[in-house]
Amino acid sequence: MNNQGCILKVDGLSVFFGQSQIIKNISFEARKGESLAIIGPNGSGKTVLFRALIGSLDYTGKIEWAPGVRIGYVPQRIDLDRYLSLTLEDFLSLKTKVLHFPRAVINEALKMVHLPPATLKSSLNNLSAGQLQRGLIAFALIGSPDILLFDEPTAGVDLPREEQIYETLHHLQDKQQMTVIFISHDLNLVYRYATKVICLNREMFCFGSPQTALSPELLDKLYGARIAHRHFE
């Protein structure tokens, strides 16, 4: 990639599940330190886009990462089996051990997401939805990623906590020039934290700064209902 500061370039990306096309021909790029929001209704392919970006799904088109880029991924949720006897500490150690990072990075990551050290000893199964999400973010932050893909949970995390998470990520962006791409269901957060926004409903409806890209007409078209403007006009 010769484009300076460009960390990810997506060109003509499509994803098929069998016969049905989940994502249709989308193109965008993300630069260092940028904060990119992806919005769209349920089933619009947002999570699929992330999974294609990390290489978990087959796709057509081009996904080009800057050389040597470290990706942190925060999934919307994980399916925890009750037979999985992992504590939060075990879970975070999985990454440090596979990648040969020192033990100390676990505590650093934990501090960043405001989890008390005592939660390390809790079983993943016993964490609250909010704690688990922080745990997942801590996992993603281990090893100082260049880019964080953050799939916001749809339920279980209360708003003040969610804002605290975004503040933390924002702070990390300033400090480490980390790029963040986040999937959000809350347009308030998009207006506040995103430098650019992608509107996705299988196809890409918009790409640009939230102020210019998100017109009421576009939101109507994207969500197929007049839900959004009262909030944002």
Add this chain to the structure above:
Amino acid sequence: MELFFSLSLMMAVAIASGLVGAFALMKKMTLASDAISHIALPGLGIALLLKFNPIIGGAAAILLGALLIWTVERKTRIATETIIGVVFSASLAIGSLITPSEELLEVLFGGFNGFDSAEWLIGIIMSLIIISSILFLKERIALSLVSQDLAKTVGINNSRLNLFFLLIFALNVILGLKFLGVLLMGSLIIIPAAVSKNLSWNFRSDLILSAAAALFSVAIGFVLSSNFDLELGPTIISVAALLFLLSVFFKKSSAN
């Protein structure tokens, strides 16, 4: 001396089974583990008919079965459990038909005729391979279980890891065939792991307790079977089942 050889091999197999089982249970492979051991039966039967080493026949059948299950899981959307259910009963049926009836009981429940030194050596080496592979890969397997996507972001090839685990699993079943038999080997992998799930409090304790429960079952089962002239395989599994029953009473109250 013969006692030392037999006991040491059985204990090595037990530790391997405990470790493999801890992950098999997390992978929800309870049924698959039975199926894989049952697949050995037609192979054992053919080997006995053609008069070559039955373990080789069983091993070949198991490896084929493991590959089959892996392919089915990857390529089709048919519920794995359904296919395993079919393969499982079909193997048992076909295997029982072709295995000479005087040897059927031993093949099903294991028998204990000692080991020659070559078999002992191969068994010990295979156990060590299984134990060290699991210990080396434990973080990768666990992460792949929590989320294949997260595993992917740290550079893990989930599909390859899955195949490798299945092969390790199959190797483990092959190892136990001789003294536990087709019907019971799956149980030595699953029951001690289930005991451990009731008692463990973190990843490390889970692996240690699972291996310890398997080791305990084999050792006590061996002592009981030689003192009271009981069949070895069923005695070992009965001890393991008893342990499981006890562990239920000590189950952590916080369990979900």
